[in-house]
Amino acid sequence: MYKNQKHMKYLIFIGIAAMTLACAPDKPKNQEQYPDQPTKSAVEDIIADPTKGIGAVKKVTLKTPLEQERVGRGLAIFEMKCSACHRLTTERVVGPGWKDVTKRRQPEWVMNMITNVDVMLDKDPEAQKLFELCLVRMPNQNVSIGDARDILEFMRQNDGAK
Amino acid sequence: MKKLIKSIAFFFLAGSVFIFQGCKPKGPQEAVVGNAASKVYVAPGKYDEFYNVVSGGFNGQMAIYGIPSGRLFRILPVFSQFPENGYGYSEETKPMLNTSHGYVPWDDLHHIALSQTNGEHDGRWAFGNANNTPRVARVSLRTFKTEEILELPNSGGNHSSPFITENSEYIVAGTRFSVPIGENRDVPISTYKENFKGTISFIKIDPQSGHMSIGFQLKTPGVNFDLSRAGKGPSHGWFFFSCYNTEQAYTLLEVNASQKDKDFIMAVNWKKAEEYIAQGKGVKVKAKYAHNLLDEKTHTATSEMMTEVLQLDPTILKDIIYFIPCPKSPHGCDTDPSGEYIVASGKLAALIPVFSFAKIQKAIADKDFEGEFAGIPVIKYESALHGEVKKTGLGPLHTEFDEKGNAYTSFFVSSEIVKWNVKTLEVLDRVHTYYSIGHLSVPGGSTRKPHGKYVIAYNKITKDRYLPTGPELTQSAQLYDISGDKMQLLLDFPTTGEPHYAEAIPASLIMPNSVKIFKIEENNHPYVAKGEKETKVVRKGNEVHVSMTAIRSHLVPDNIEGIKLGDVVYFHVTNLEQDWDVPHGFAIKGAANAEILVMPGETQTLKWVPDEVGVSPFYCTDFCSALHQEMSGYARVSPAGSNVPIKFSTGVIAPEGKGTAK
Numbered sequence: 008m009y010k011n012q013k014h015m016k017y018l019i020f021i022g023i024a025a026m027t028l029a030c031a032p033d034k035p036k037n038q039e040q041y042p043d044q045p046t047k048s049a050v051e052d053i054i055a056d057p058t059k060g061i062g063a064v065k066k067v068t069l070k071t072p073l074e075q076e077r078v079g080r081g082l083a084i085f086e087m088k089c090s091a092c093h094r095l096t097t098e099r100v101v102g103p104g105w106k107d108v109t110k111r112r113q114p115e116w117v118m119n120m121i122t123n124v125d126v127m128l129d130k131d132p133e134a135q136k137l138f139e140l141c142l143v144r145m146p147n148q149n150v151s152i153g154d155a156r157d158i159l160e161f162m163r164q165n166d167g168a169k
Numbered sequence: 170m171k172k173l174i175k176s177i178a179f180f181f182l183a184g185s186v187f188i189f190q191g192c193k194p195k196g197p198q199e200a201v202v203g204n205a206a207s208k209v210y211v212a213p214g215k216y217d218e219f220y221n222v223v224s225g226g227f228n229g230q231m232a233i234y235g236i237p238s239g240r241l242f243r244i245l246p247v248f249s250q251f252p253e254n255g256y257g258y259s260e261e262t263k264p265m266l267n268t269s270h271g272y273v274p275w276d277d278l279h280h281i282a283l284s285q286t287n288g289e290h291d292g293r294w295a296f297g298n299a300n301n302t303p304r305v306a307r308v309s310l311r312t313f314k315t316e317e318i319l320e321l322p323n324s325g326g327n328h329s330s331p332f333i334t335e336n337s338e339y340i341v342a343g344t345r346f347s348v349p350i351g352e353n354r355d356v357p358i359s360t361y362k363e364n365f366k367g368t369i370s371f372i373k374i375d376p377q378s379g380h381m382s383i384g385f386q387l388k389t390p391g392v393n394f395d396l397s398r399a400g401k402g403p404s405h406g407w408f409f410f411s412c413y414n415t416e417q418a419y420t421l422l423e424v425n426a427s428q429k430d431k432d433f434i435m436a437v438n439w440k441k442a443e444e445y446i447a448q449g450k451g452v453k454v455k456a457k458y459a460h461n462l463l464d465e466k467t468h469t470a471t472s473e474m475m476t477e478v479l480q481l482d483p484t485i486l487k488d489i490i491y492f493i494p495c496p497k498s499p500h501g502c503d504t505d506p507s508g509e510y511i512v513a514s515g516k517l518a519a520l521i522p523v524f525s526f527a528k529i530q531k532a533i534a535d536k537d538f539e540g541e542f543a544g545i546p547v548i549k550y551e552s553a554l555h556g557e558v559k560k561t562g563l564g565p566l567h568t569e570f571d572e573k574g575n576a577y578t579s580f581f582v583s584s585e586i587v588k589w590n591v592k593t594l595e596v597l598d599r600v601h602t603y604y605s606i607g608h609l610s611v612p613g614g615s616t617r618k619p620h621g622k623y624v625i626a627y628n629k630i631t632k633d634r635y636l637p638t639g640p641e642l643t644q645s646a647q648l649y650d651i652s653g654d655k656m657q658l659l660l661d662f663p664t665t666g667e668p669h670y671a672e673a674i675p676a677s678l679i680m681p682n683s684v685k686i687f688k689i690e691e692n693n694h695p696y697v698a699k700g701e702k703e704t705k706v707v708r709k710g711n712e713v714h715v716s717m718t719a720i721r722s723h724l725v726p727d728n729i730e731g732i733k734l735g736d737v738v739y740f741h742v743t744n745l746e747q748d749w750d751v752p753h754g755f756a757i758k759g760a761a762n763a764e765i766l767v768m769p770g771e772t773q774t775l776k777w778v779p780d781e782v783g784v785s786p787f788y789c790t791d792f793c794s795a796l797h798q799e800m801s802g803y804a805r806v807s808p809a810g811s812n813v814p815i816k817f818s819t820g821v822i823a824p825e826g827k828g829t830a831k
């Protein structure tokens with residue numbers, strides 16, 4: 008009897024231990040489960056220069072006068088992929104108006120916002136402020152970095168650059 | 170004495186109960202052992218190891234499951250309309266279901282063939298057959314859309330289809346029922362023997378585009394063709410078909426087509442047929458059949474009516490086909506991974522004959538024939554036979570293979586899978602299925618490179634497997650681990666429709682190529698609006714074409730006026746999103762043609778014939794964003810003959826007092 012009781016206690020102990028282990032939430036391994044999240048180096052970049060945003064675009068060289076070929080292509084992409092939510096004035100519809108965006112933001116920030124929007128909305132404080140204002144996540148419109156550069160040139164023209 | 174009798178009687182009664190229970194498959198709760206759950210558990214955020222492409226049987230669809238979890242990911246519409254995504258309802262997809270009999274909204278899809286290169290799955294296409302109105306479909310494994318459907322002329326039901334050669338040169342389509350073909354088809358049914366013919370179509374697959382065309386059609390004696398498999402390796406260039414009803418019965422087949430002790434396996438030398446065609450021996454005959462093709466750039470299917478087919482008559486052109494006797498109404502006809510052995514399963518037999526390709530070749534060379542059937546040589550049974558698997562089970566149907574030289578045969582009548590060795594013909598193991606298994610599938614089990622690991626049973630009877638849902642039940646499948654010597658039951662999972670054949674393929678062959686969006690830049694739909702600037706409403710006679718865009722969370726235009734009673738309105742909705750998994754839907758009140766669902770970058774069209782004057786709301790049917798409920802609009806319908814002009818806008822607010830109707 009005594010022996011059995013001892014066994015019982017032992018079993019209960021194992022049972023509780025097993026349950027505790029089973030119930031303890033696993034720490035999510037973010038990088039494995041969400042491969043789109045920024046790598047460590049990208050996060051370091053925010054600290055390095057928060058005004059440039061997060062993404063593959065590190066340095067953009069702007070030319071004067073405007074590159075007119077880019078402006079033309081940028082306008083076409085704007086009409087196909089952006090104009091549903093953005094006006095060229097300061098008026099906010101679904102997303103903020105584009106007027107003066109190139110005066111408020113670094114060119115790198117603009118291009119990272121276009122090409123790496125999911126990470127920007129999750130990590131970049133400025134992008135998050137806009138999200139809180141608009142309440143609609145800006146969609147990933149599958150814009151290449153080259154296309155984003157063209158859009159940027161079109162934005163500069165919209166802001167009065169020559 | 171009475172007591173003695175009573176006790177003897179009791180003994181027998183108890184014994185019979187015991188025996189009865191012994192015959193009945195025990196519940197899987199008894200068959201499942203300890204670690205089964207961990208073997209099928211796919212943790213949240215993790216992926217299954219295999220895709221399982223499963224035929225939907227009488228629902229006319231294919232379904233995609235994950236293995237080992239048994240989770241259903243998608244139902245792909247193929248031969249039936251599908252309310253979930255508008256397939257067969259949208260103007261773009263209606264032509265896919267066109268046939269020489271007109272629009273057929275629902276068919277019966279039995280078998281799957283995945284494309285192969287060098288005898289292995291290459292992850293490009295899945296083919297399926299329509300059993301009723303004979304057709305073959307090709308589904309892209311990049312987009313998981315039905316891209317092409319080819320109808321088959323001179324066929325009385327396409328059952329032995331769509332089995333595939335080892336480099337996807339051909340898929341076949343053998344008629345289930347022989348019928349009168351050619352010019353005079355109005356003949357007495359009792360003239361079956363002289364007037365009824367079978368056909369086997371060899372459908373050519375373009376290696377780049379996958380496009381299908383009938384390469385040639387073999388005219389055969391009137392019998393029923395059931396299933397088939399291509400040769401592989403040494404037997405590449407040959408195809409094997411099971412035939413039943415060699416009695417040539419035309420009534421009460423249950424009895425009259427089961428008279429003979431043996432029917433046939435038909436061996437087809439398709440390379441020989443190609444030689445005859447090269448020599449110009451094919452005959453072009455008139456035929457009427459539809460060929461339907463989806464253009465990925467216009468997102469639109471077109472249907473073309475074909476007018477002729479190339480036929481070969483093997484009773485005249487020798488050496489194309491041979492018959493091999495096979496016991497008792499053979500059903501499954503499967504070639505092993507080496508290509509040397511052909512396993513035939515007589516539905517009514519208790520043994521499985523295994524034929525040898527080398528012996529068949531020798532018998533043909535030696536003219537080792539027992540006679541002819543309707544002008545076709547019949548090879549002697551013993552001369553073609555590798556051996557028989559004895560004492561297997563009852564009602565053998567289909568056989569799949571692993572990479573270790575083992576075969577797995579399903580037994581419908583005795584509800585079991587039997588594992589046996591192909592070379593030694595020795596039975597190694599057996600497991601029960603729940604209940605009455607039809608087809609079965611081993612990943613890669615029909616190819617030269619099986620992946621072993623699992624066998625999946627697709628059962629015909631469900632009964633008590635799940636919580637009951639009235640008289641109509643889901644179907645039941647079981648997953649078994651075959652990595653060890655003994656098969657181990659792991660999982661019961663429900664399947665939709667009635668699965669017949671299915672194939673499983675490693676996820677690594679499909680996952681990296683899966684398309685996420687359609688590029689809006691490449692959309693060539695005639696009514697696409699690539700951006701809101703291109704949206705418009707155009708009247709063409711009594712047709713009104715609305716080129717509309719959808720993006721979170723508005724439709725452009727969302728105010729439409731100038732539609733009149735008697736008009737036919739086409740809403741061509743382009744989804745401007747370019748992000749994965751952001752479809753938009755579209756529905757308008759009173760649309761007799763259901764709804765549509767539009768993938769990112771795609772254009773789909775809903776036809777609407779308004780039947781009352783007034784204002785009809787329309788909206789997005791797919792919950793897309795926080796402001797999804799706001800994604801809506803109005804269409805105004807005026808009386809016939811009124812002079813309200815076409816007018817459309819979004820976000821335009823009329824000045825106070827000026828918004829009233831005129």
